[in-house]
Amino acid sequence: MPPDHRHGAKGPSRGPRPQQGHVARKRFGQHFLSDDGVIDDIVRAINPRPGQALVEIGPGLGAMTNPVVDRSERLTVVELDRDLAARLRKRPELTVVESDVLKVDFGALAQAAGQKLRIIGNLPYNISTPILFHLLPWADQVEDQHFMLQKEVVDRMVASPGSKDYGRLSVMLQWRYDMENVVDVPPEAFDPPPKVDSAVVRMVPWPEVAAIDSDRLGELVATAFSQRRKILRHTLGAWIEKQGLVTDFDLQRRAEEVPVAEYVALARLSPSPT
Structure with missing residues (x-):
C-alpha cells in the first residue's frame, strides 16, 4: 500500500485489501482505493451522518465503505461482482443490492428510505458516463452525489463555457447539478494503479429547474x-x-x-x- 504523499505517512489500516483473497477484475474496471490519507480526504468531503440514506455504488473491498459506515452506521451498497457481494452480505450494517448499477431503480431506493439519497462511489471508468446519465432522472430524489472518476471526466463535467473541456457532458449535467472537484486522487492511491489521474466530484441537484424534455x-x-x-x-x-x-x-x-x-x-x- 503506497503512502499518502501529501500527508507523508500512512494512516491506520482499514478493512481488507485487494491482496487478501480478491483479485481485481478488468472486465469490471476494478481499481481498489488503498491510500488511507486520500480515503480520509474523501470521507471528510462526503461528511456522512447517522440517519441519512447513503448508497454506495461499487463498494469493492470496502475502502470507502468502512469509514463511511463508521460515521453513518447504515449503508446500502450496489455491487455487481458476486464474490464481493457475498462478502458484503456478511455485514449486518450493510444492505446489499447485487445488480448492474444501470438496472437499479434509485427512485425505489429513495421511496424505501423515506428520504432523499446521498449517493457515493468509485465509479468504474469504463462506464462512468452511462452511470451519470442513468442517475439524471432521479435528481429530484437525491440530496447529493460524490463520485470518484477519471480526472479528465471531472474536468469536462465542471468546465465553463469557452474552455476546451466544455462540451456535451458539461451541458447535460450542469443544467441539473451544481458541481465541483473536491479531491484530486493520484494513480498510486489505487491497487492496481490506473494509468490516469482521478478526482472526486460533488454533485448537488439544483433545487428548482425548469421543466424540460x-x-x-x-x-x-x-x-x-x-x-x-x-x-x-x-x-x-x-x-x-x-x-x-x-x-x-x-x-x-x-x-x-x-x-x-x-x-x-x-x-x-x-x-x-x-
Missing part, C-alpha cells in the same frame, strides 16, 4: 457539438429549422461558447404555429 436537450446538444470547429449555423441551424423554431439564438458562435442556460432555453421552445 431531457431527450430533446440531449439531441440539441449532441447536434451542437457534433462539429466543434464549425460555427453553429452549420450544425444547430439545420436542427432549429427542422424543429420549426423561431428564435434569436446567435448561431454565429461555436458550441463551446454557448452557456448552459441558453441551450436549456432553446430546448424548451415550442415550434411556432404555421
Whole structure:
C-alpha cells in the first residue's frame, strides 16, 4: 500500500485489501482505493451522518465503505461482482443490492428510505458516463452525489463555457447539478494503479429547474457539438429549422461558447404555429 504523499505517512489500516483473497477484475474496471490519507480526504468531503440514506455504488473491498459506515452506521451498497457481494452480505450494517448499477431503480431506493439519497462511489471508468446519465432522472430524489472518476471526466463535467473541456457532458449535467472537484486522487492511491489521474466530484441537484424534455436537450446538444470547429449555423441551424423554431439564438458562435442556460432555453421552445 503506497503512502499518502501529501500527508507523508500512512494512516491506520482499514478493512481488507485487494491482496487478501480478491483479485481485481478488468472486465469490471476494478481499481481498489488503498491510500488511507486520500480515503480520509474523501470521507471528510462526503461528511456522512447517522440517519441519512447513503448508497454506495461499487463498494469493492470496502475502502470507502468502512469509514463511511463508521460515521453513518447504515449503508446500502450496489455491487455487481458476486464474490464481493457475498462478502458484503456478511455485514449486518450493510444492505446489499447485487445488480448492474444501470438496472437499479434509485427512485425505489429513495421511496424505501423515506428520504432523499446521498449517493457515493468509485465509479468504474469504463462506464462512468452511462452511470451519470442513468442517475439524471432521479435528481429530484437525491440530496447529493460524490463520485470518484477519471480526472479528465471531472474536468469536462465542471468546465465553463469557452474552455476546451466544455462540451456535451458539461451541458447535460450542469443544467441539473451544481458541481465541483473536491479531491484530486493520484494513480498510486489505487491497487492496481490506473494509468490516469482521478478526482472526486460533488454533485448537488439544483433545487428548482425548469421543466424540460431531457431527450430533446440531449439531441440539441449532441447536434451542437457534433462539429466543434464549425460555427453553429452549420450544425444547430439545420436542427432549429427542422424543429420549426423561431428564435434569436446567435448561431454565429461555436458550441463551446454557448452557456448552459441558453441551450436549456432553446430546448424548451415550442415550434411556432404555421
